[in-house]
Amino acid sequence: EAKYVTVEPDSEMENVAVVKMQKKPVNSLCSDHLHQLATTFKDLASDKKYKAAILTSAFPGIFCAGLDLLSMYGRTQDEIYSFWSKFQQAWINLYNSPLITVAAINGNSPAGGCVLALSCDHRVMADEKISIGLNETKVVGLMNCGIVAPFWVKDTMLNVIGFRETDRALQQGRMFSPSEAKDIGLVDKVAPLDQLMPLSREYIAEYLKVPYVPRYLTKQVMREETIKRLTSKLHEDADFTARFLTQEQLQKNMGVYVQALAQKKK
Numbered sequence: 001e002a003k004y005v006t007v008e009p010d011s012e013m014e015n016v017a018v019v020k021m022q023k024k025p026v027n028s029l030c031s032d033h034l035h036q037l038a039t040t041f042k043d044l045a046s047d048k049k050y051k052a053a054i055l056t057s058a059f060p061g062i063f064c065a066g067l068d069l070l071s072m073y074g075r076t077q078d079e080i081y082s083f084w085s086k087f088q089q090a091w092i093n094l095y096n097s098p099l100i101t102v103a104a105i106n107g108n109s110p111a112g113g114c115v116l117a118l119s120c121d122h123r124v125m126a127d128e129k130i131s132i133g134l135n136e137t138k139v140v141g142l143m144n145c146g147i148v149a150p151f152w153v154k155d156t157m158l159n160v161i162g163f164r165e166t167d168r169a170l171q172q173g174r175m176f177s178p179s180e181a182k183d184i185g186l187v188d189k190v191a192p193l194d195q196l197m198p199l200s201r202e203y204i205a206e207y208l209k210v211p212y213v214p215r216y217l218t219k220q221v222m223r224e225e226t227i228k229r230l231t232s233k234l235h236e237d238a239d240f241t242a243r244f245l246t247q248e249q250l251q252k253n254m255g256v257y258v259q260a261l262a263q264k265k266k
């Protein structure tokens with residue numbers, strides 16, 4: 001199995017794991033990638049060596065292109081159900097991680113990429129020509145048939161930037177530049193690319209001053225309801241998505257979108 005996620009001790013700070021996505025070319029989230037993310041955060045939760053994790057990408061310029069479109073295009077309902085279950089589990093394990101988690105957003109971060117970033121405790125983004133956001137309404141949004149962000153993805157954004165900004169961002173399917181993202185609290189810091197790691201460590205150092213167990217129990221209390229809303233409906237959510245994404249018109253639109261993406265540079 002290809003290794004899409006690596007975990008290494010940070011070179012400068014003790015107890016910190018650097019989790020890197022490295023699925024060529026754009027870190028899209030296929031079943032294997034999602035499964036590896038889920039396993040990584042599950043293992044980190046019980047690894048006494050680590051108290052914090054920095055999630056980043058091995059490819060500056062791309063943090064994560066979101067869900068792998070080819071895992072949703074031309075697939076059976078069963079395949080999409082299984083793929084979606086992996087997405088749910090990756091989100092649960094990351095969002096509920098006892099570790100201090102920081103997203104070092106070193107590249108574009110649409111859709112599922114934005115979900116990963118929002119599921120961390122803190123976000124630092126490179127001051128580059130890149131963007132972040134939940135653009136679902138604009139993905140395959142042709143002929144009155146497009147994608148809607150699932151409720152738990154909406155919740156994850158809501159918990160960070162509040163109702164008003166989430167309402168606007170989601171309806172518009174808006175992608176934000178680093179400074180726009182900072183303005184609405186979608187990211188916490190914007191800095192030159194080479195400052196992402198130092199700034200992530202700075203945040204972690206601050207949080208490490210708080211006793212570890214009460215901090216993470218508090219984190220879990222804060223996230224409990226949001227996570228429960230999904231865990232009480234894992235099957236319904238995956239089943240709905242499997243049916244929704246296999247609709248004929250949606251699949252046609254997705255075909256056009258995938259084609260357009262592939263032909264962009266030609």
Ligand code: CO8
Nearest residue numbers: 026028065066067068069070108110111112139148261262
């Ligand atoms: N999945 C699969 N392949 C992808 C994806 C993706 N998400 N994104 C890009 N690729 C492929 C391209 O097709 C291209 O392939 P090839 O080299 O074979 O032509 C290659 O990756 C490189 O892409 P680009 O040339 O576009 O690379 P750039 O560096 O110029 O741009 C971006 C990178 C910004 C990531 C750009 O590719 C992009 O915007 N991609 C689309 C991202 C996107 O729309 N993702 C949405 C996925 S949907 C999702 O995550 C949530 C769905 C919720 C479903 C709810 C159901 C109820």
